[in-house]
Amino acid sequence: MPDIRLATFNCENLMMRCDFRHAGIANARDRLTEVDDALVAEQVDSVFDVLSEDDRTLTAEALAAAQAEVCALQEVENLVTLTAFDTRYLSRWETPYPERVLLEGNDSRGIDVGLLSRLPVSFYRSHARETYGTLGLKPPPRASVNDYAFRRDCLEADIVKDGRVLTLFVCHFKSMHGGRKRTRAVREAESRAVRLIIERRFANPAIEDWVVLGDFNDYFEVDGRRLRDHGLGPLINDGFAVDLVSHAVKDPYDRWTHHYSGDDTYGALDHMFLSPALAEKNPRPPVSIVRGGTPYRARRYEGQRFQGVGWNLPKASDHCPLAATLQFVGRPFVA
Template identity: 30%
Template sequence: MKLAVYNVENLFDRAKAMNLDSWEDGRPVLEKFAALNGLLGQIAYSPADKTRMVELLHDLGLEKSDTGPFVILRRNHGGLLRRPRTGGVVIEADGRADWVGSLELRDEPVNEHAMRNTARVMMDIEADVLGVIEAESRPVLAAFNSEILPALGGAPFRHVMLIDGNDERGIDVGLMSCEGYPIGTMRSHVDDRLPNGQPVFSRDCPQFEVTTPSGEKLLVLVNHLKSKGYGGTAASNAKRKAQAERIAEIYRGLIANGASHVAVIGDFNDTPTSAPLAPLLEATDLKDVFTHPAFDDGGYPGTYGLCNAANKIDYILLSPGLFGKVRGGGVFRKGMWPGSRPRRWDAYAEVGRPADAGSDHAAVWAEIDI
């Protein structure tokens, strides 16, 4: 069986603020969007809250219209604000119950070449079970599977599953599997909570039970941990550590209940020696497939960007029962931009510029005798 994980960075549409040349370009927008969304969701708005809301509306290009360059304010009912003819914005609502609507990030279509290169990667790695990171929704993932893969000559996966998570940007995690690898029992951890009441997982930590042709049961936990793209460093690290602690707790519970074939896969947004990932990488018996003697990293230690050691952020972690059955593994980078001076790896001919890459992430795979 070949198990793989791939951050596709959206399939058809992506938030405009996340589709700029770099994370740093979109970071201010995402931070202000999160700040304004948090204020708008409060039960009561203080005068200071209202002042800050006006500042953020201005910064997000919503001073004169509900549609800004990166954000849309949807007002379905009630009076949130008014825009006097003399200019500016006045917040009239005194709390969330005074109006009905939402603040949303604007989407734009993914580059057509990038979309096709994403599909090529999904086809060429020939995974039996594929964890997918940053897919918009199950209908979108299913449409990509049934329409785009066959259009490029690929065989669609037989099973496609994705459970909506906590992220408002349309970047969820899911699982696809081939004929003979049905997805059975599923469990979401979308509602797990921190002591302060906030969700543990930025997206989710869905748990999928997959049955192999031999009848063995494989439990796959798919993850996308808190990014470093926006938010303060200390807060992001704390969030990622809490997520790693909860995944470790879930894993230990599965093992205690008799599971022996468990895989924790995904984009963890941090490096193997980082403190936030220590509860998962050091305090459990999970093993990174990168450390297996049969694993080939292709000459580069990372999985993101130019694949330096500091960019090793995508993982396949295996329980000892699975790690002992690994027969090979590697990093598939043909859908990534290889750099230009020099080109670091062979890429698809269609990856003529960074914007044409299927993703900034490589796909990671492991061949397991199960």
């Protein structure tokens, strides 16, 4: 039975500006989001602009510390940005990842989900253009059947190791901006959409090996206290999927991946949801939450920080990378 080291990380505004002189792309400034070829992406000269050099270095150091074979990332501007981050920042600690996947999603700021992988990606597709109507789902309040079901995307990808395939669904749900209660219905609709996509992919999802991972912008517990006012119910309420961290991390005070300084909440916004079959194969898998890039304002964390981390800034991100090593059987790879 092969094992795989997975990580998920919201990189927080991994965006850049570009010098297009050597890109070889007609009207490149207008068409940069259309680049979906890794070789073309490497030809674009770029510098990171939204956050400082210190922030981007800490972001890379945090991800490198996760030591993952496959990294699911959120808040990445485009494939060019992902490529530059990999080859110019992550490469200070790691050999660049040979497989990079990013398809444009729906976010108005242009932040997308993507993958870095040291393992072959045999298949991938975006679900960004699925609407409530095409999925046959009831829209949340103030939405119509013609609206997109995902605020960003649900990126589906098959990863191959030792001749076996593990399927990932990478997500970044609607933020809590505007209030957690007011935005809950949108995240609940996204949860239903992910579940339906999995049910369309697998005739019997409970017996297959798959992982839904990413930034879900919601938590169903705080320090072990279960909550009912979350939008993740369609994924977890009836055992459709199992939350890895609450399944594997015994100390409820050590499950947080995000600190909100406004009300000093330490919550798990970042999740890996395992299929029941995969959870059964991994009753207590090793889990890492990399907090070395967390700003000092997150005072609950008393461990060592990366060099240069400040009280608020610089920092790696407002999220922590979540990583785990999982055993899986999956499906045989057929070329």
